Amino acid sequence: MIVGVPKEIKTLENRVALTPGGVESLVRRGHRVLVQRGAGVGSGLSDAEYEAAGAQMVSAEEAWAAQIVVKVKEPIAEEYKYLRKDLLLYTYLHLAADEPLTRALLAGGTTAIAYETVQLEDGSLPLLTPMSEVAGRMAPQVGAAALEKPHGGRGVLLGGVPGVAxxxxxxxxxxxxxxxxxxxxxxxxAQVTILDVSKPRLQYLDDVFGGRVITLASTEANIKKSIQHADLLIGAVLIPGAKAPKLVRRDMLPTMKEGSVIVDVAVDQGGCVETIRPTTHKDPTYVVDGVVHYGVANMPGAVPRTSTFALTNETLPYLLQLAEEGLDALRHNAALRRGLNTHQGKLTYKGVAEAFGLPY
Ligand code: NAD
Incomplete structure (x- = not known):
């Protein structure tokens, strides 16, 4: 099989869909890998590294002409011209939020597998998990910076010092x-409190953290009480397939400390804080009622190198199977089959069809 890796051209996207290690795995199994020149630069991966791994460095047109194209972000309008019937596209798509792309994939007859809908038997989404891991680990880091006085925060060090809480x-x-x-x-x-609605989840957290975190049922009363003493509040709820519930309302903000910080990671699903709105890495924070808000919707974009490796660790096994078996891989792998969104001009994912009232 011929696998193409185009350079990401969406604004500020520095990740790349395949590492040189991934190239090597494919080449060792007899596949050809065409990587667009400069595709890895944003993640600190040079053309020479790709060539050493066995890739051929090519133009955008040549990379897109491959049988399988592997990407990070959904194709943007400038890339619609590459969508065609004998193309297998494997990438994040988020089609329910993108009608023009949905129509372009259908018009092109492209077979498209969306990372975000590849789903295991237990309902988990293995190709979304790595980005949640990255965003979760970044949240205290960006929150700690925002708490510093020059960044608008109340001037509190997360860890305190001996003698200071x-x-x-x-x-x-x-x-x-x-x-x-x-x-x-x-x-x-820091001193950490976690609230969740799921009792099994709270039990798990209590077990793994060995009592070092306080776990609380996510009731309105507990949320109200907890946010009053929070220096840093992190929003991390998800109700699959739905907008995030507004758990921290605007009328609760005045009860928070002046200069405290909210990092609402769930902002990409609308956020669980009423006053959160999407921001960018260039201008990540703003203040409402004395509380600093951080609402970057693509947090992993700030650490493209880590994110590239984290993503390809998870996408590669499925890509190897697609390269080995072609579309038969969808018959053999139920998780991958759930990832199929469009095929030969037809929508094959219910949620997307419902979003646009299209036949499914
Ligand atoms: P997850 O499914 O692993 O966890 C969500 C948790 O929220 C679950 O434990 C669930 O029980 C809990 N929950 C649901 N309703 C709740 C409520 N009312 N109160 C308290 N807890 C509740 O999801 P995840 O992978 O951790 O993702 C969390 C959010 O972060 C999602 O919206 C995801 O899209 C977003 N995310 C954002 C970025 C970014 O860059 N901003 C990156 C990755 C993920």
Missing amino acids: PASVVIIGGGVVGTNAAKIALGMG
């Missing part, structure tokens, strides 16, 4: 993001 970090949602945020916040010496 550490900061209080409150995390709403103890899933992948919340657990990774807790791990780093604890490592930085």
